[in-house]
Amino acid sequence: AQRVTQPEKLLSVFKGAPVELKCNYSYSGSPELFWYVQYSRQRLQLLLRHISRESIKGFTADLNKGETSFHLKKPFAQEEDSAMYYCALRSTSYGKLTFGQGTILTVHP
Amino acid sequence: DAGITQSPRYKITETGRQVTLMCHQTWSHSYMFWYRQDLGHGLRLIYYSAAADITDKGEVPDGYVVSRSKTENFPLTLESATRSQTSVYFCASRAEAQRNTIYFGEGSWLTVV
Numbered sequence: 001a002q003r004v005t006q007p008e009k010l011l012s013v014f015k016g017a018p019v020e021l022k023c024n025y026s027y028s029g030s031p032e033l034f035w036y037v038q039y040s041r042q043r044l045q046l047l048l049r050h051i052s053r054e055s056i057k058g059f060t061a062d063l064n065k066g067e068t069s070f071h072l073k074k075p076f077a078q079e080e081d082s083a084m085y086y087c088a089l090r091s092t093s094y095g096k097l098t099f100g101q102g103t104i105l106t107v108h109p
Numbered sequence: 110d111a112g113i114t115q116s117p118r119y120k121i122t123e124t125g126r127q128v129t130l131m132c133h134q135t136w137s138h139s140y141m142f143w144y145r146q147d148l149g150h151g152l153r154l155i156y157y158s159a160a161a162d163i164t165d166k167g168e169v170p171d172g173y174v175v176s177r178s179k180t181e182n183f184p185l186t187l188e189s190a191t192r193s194q195t196s197v198y199f200c201a202s203r204a205e206a207q208r209n210t211i212y213f214g215e216g217s218w219l220t221v222v
Contacts, residue, residue: 009149032209044152044199044213051209086151090209096142096167097211099152 006100023087132200
C-alpha cells in the first residue's frame with residue numbers, strides 16, 4: 001500500500017527565513033512524487049515533480065530513496081508563499097494520486 | 110484555466126437529503142477523479158473514472174455514487190447526506206497520455222446541517 005506522510009500540519013516562518021516542508025512516503029515500487037500548492041480559496045495546482053528536477057518559485061525538492069523522503073525547500077521564504085502544500089505520490093495504475101495530510105505554511109512579514 | 114468547472118461552488122443541505130455535485134471538463138480527458146479535502150486528512154480519493162461508463166472506488170467511497178455517461182461530465186451524488194460529509198470536494202481530470210499532469214477544479218464547499 002502506498003502512503004504519504006506530512007508530519008507538520010502547520011508551519012510558520014518569517015519572511016526571508018529558510019523553509020522546509022517535510023514529506024515521507026511508503027511505496028513498494030518506484031515512486032513518482034509531486035508537490036501541489038493551494039493558495040487561499042483557489043484550486044490545487046502542481047508546484048513541481050521529482051522527475052523534472054526543476055525549481056519553481058524558488059522551491060526545490062529532492063527525492064531521497066534511502067530516507068523515503070521528498071522534502072520541499074526554499075532558502076528565502078516570501079509572504080506570497082503562504083498556502084497549503086500537499087505532497088503526493090502517483091500510483092502506477094490510472095495515475096491517481098495519493099496525497100499527504102497537507103501542511104499550512106504561513107510566512108510572516 | 111476554466112477547462113474544468115464544478116457546480117455548485119457552495120451548498121448547504123440538510124441531513125438525509127440527496128445532493129449532486131457536478132464536474133465538467135472541456136478537454137475530453139479520459140480520466141476524472143473526485144477528492145474530498147478535510148483538515149487533518151488532506152485530500153482523499155472518493156471515486157475515479159478511466160473513461161465513460163468506467164468508474165471505480167477510491168479510498169473513501171461509502172455514501173457516494175458516481176456516474177460517467179459522457180466523457181466530459183462526472184457527477185458525484187451523496188444519496189443521503191450526513192454531517193460527516195461536510196467537506197470541500199475537488200474534481201480533477203487528466204489526459205490518458207499525460208500521466209503526470211492532473212488538473213483540479215476550483216472546489217465545491219458542502220455543508221451538511
